[in-house]
Amino acid sequence: MHNVVFVLGPPGSGKGTICAKIQENLGYVHLSAGDLLRAERQREGSEFGALIEQHIRNGSIVPVEITCALLENAMNNSGDAKGFLVDGFPRNEDNLQGWNKQMTGKALIQFVLFLSCPVPICIQRCLNRGQGRTDDNEESLKKRVETYNHQTFPIIEHFEKNGLVREVKSERSVEEIYADVVEVFNQTAKV
Numbered sequence: 578m579h580n581v582v583f584v585l586g587p588p589g590s591g592k593g594t595i596c597a598k599i600q601e602n603l604g605y606v607h608l609s610a611g612d613l614l615r616a617e618r619q620r621e622g623s624e625f626g627a628l629i630e631q632h633i634r635n636g637s638i639v640p641v642e643i644t645c646a647l648l649e650n651a652m653n654n655s656g657d658a659k660g661f662l663v664d665g666f667p668r669n670e671d672n673l674q675g676w677n678k679q680m681t682g683k684a685l686i687q688f689v690l691f692l693s694c695p696v697p698i699c700i701q702r703c704l705n706r707g708q709g710r711t712d713d714n715e716e717s718l719k720k721r722v723e724t725y726n727h728q729t730f731p732i733i734e735h736f737e738k739n740g741l742v743r744e745v746k747s748e749r750s751v752e753e754i755y756a757d758v759v760e761v762f763n764q765t766a767k768v
């Protein structure tokens with residue numbers, strides 16, 4: 578049974594940055610759904626490359642059958658990990674239903690780490706990111722924020738109703754955010 582922490586928040590809220598620090602210090606393995614999709618997009622012979630690129634540029638969400646298979650494969654190939662930080666997933670109802678269908682009995686959701694951050698700050702972070710992403714532009718970001726507000730935030734609200742959300746305000750410095758994140762993990766370990 579894989580232990581899983583979902584990491585959600587608007588584009589540019591710092592999910593990847595904070596997950597990297599958690600992985601470095603707390604023994605969890607970071608799996609970014611976006612990174613896995615970008616790798617699949619580039620993979621020689623992938624039948625999904627064009628579809629993935631279209632969704633990424635459009636800020637829309639790839640069908641869960643593709644994304645969940647990549648996540649499950651990565652978890653199964655990660656050896657005996659303490660747990661997995663599943664970054665940027667589930668991002669919509671299709672993701673959530675697909676996860677429930679494919680991963681029930683295989684994964685236990687410990688909690689959802691929600692990095693909340695004002696959208697204008699997030700947009701500036703993405704525009705300044707400098708990683709050459711095809712979706713770090715005004716047009717794509719507009720659509721990504723739209724997707725987050727209308728499709729992803731309802732997923733966070735779903736988990737909130739089940740008492741699983743741990744919100745950390747993320748407009749602050751990385752150090753301040755991470756200090757609160759460590760406390761969240763410490764509190765979970767005590768339960």
Ligand SMILES: Nc1ncnc2c1ncn2[C@@H]1O[C@H](COP(=O)(O)OP(=O)(O)OP(=O)(O)O)[C@@H](O)[C@H]1O
Nearest residue numbers: 587588589590591592593594702703706749750751
């Ligand atoms: N607390 C912070 N303060 C200032 N800059 C930050 C902070 N956290 C992350 N950044 C920077 O903002 C950019 C976006 O961060 P990151 O890639 O971690 O966000 P993300 O939530 O994973 O975004 P996406 O959903 O687009 O993948 C990066 O350039 C990162 O270095």
Ligand SMILES: Nc1ccn([C@H]2C[C@H](O)[C@@H](COP(=O)(O)O)O2)c(=O)n1
Nearest residue numbers: 610611612636637638639665666668
């Ligand atoms: N569950 C997911 C996660 C990501 N994607 C696609 C669409 C996103 O805009 C893009 C980039 O994700 P990020 O690296 O910003 O977390 O990847 C998806 O379709 N489904």
Ligand SMILES: [Mg+2]
Nearest residue numbers: 592593609611
């Ligand atoms: Mg990211």
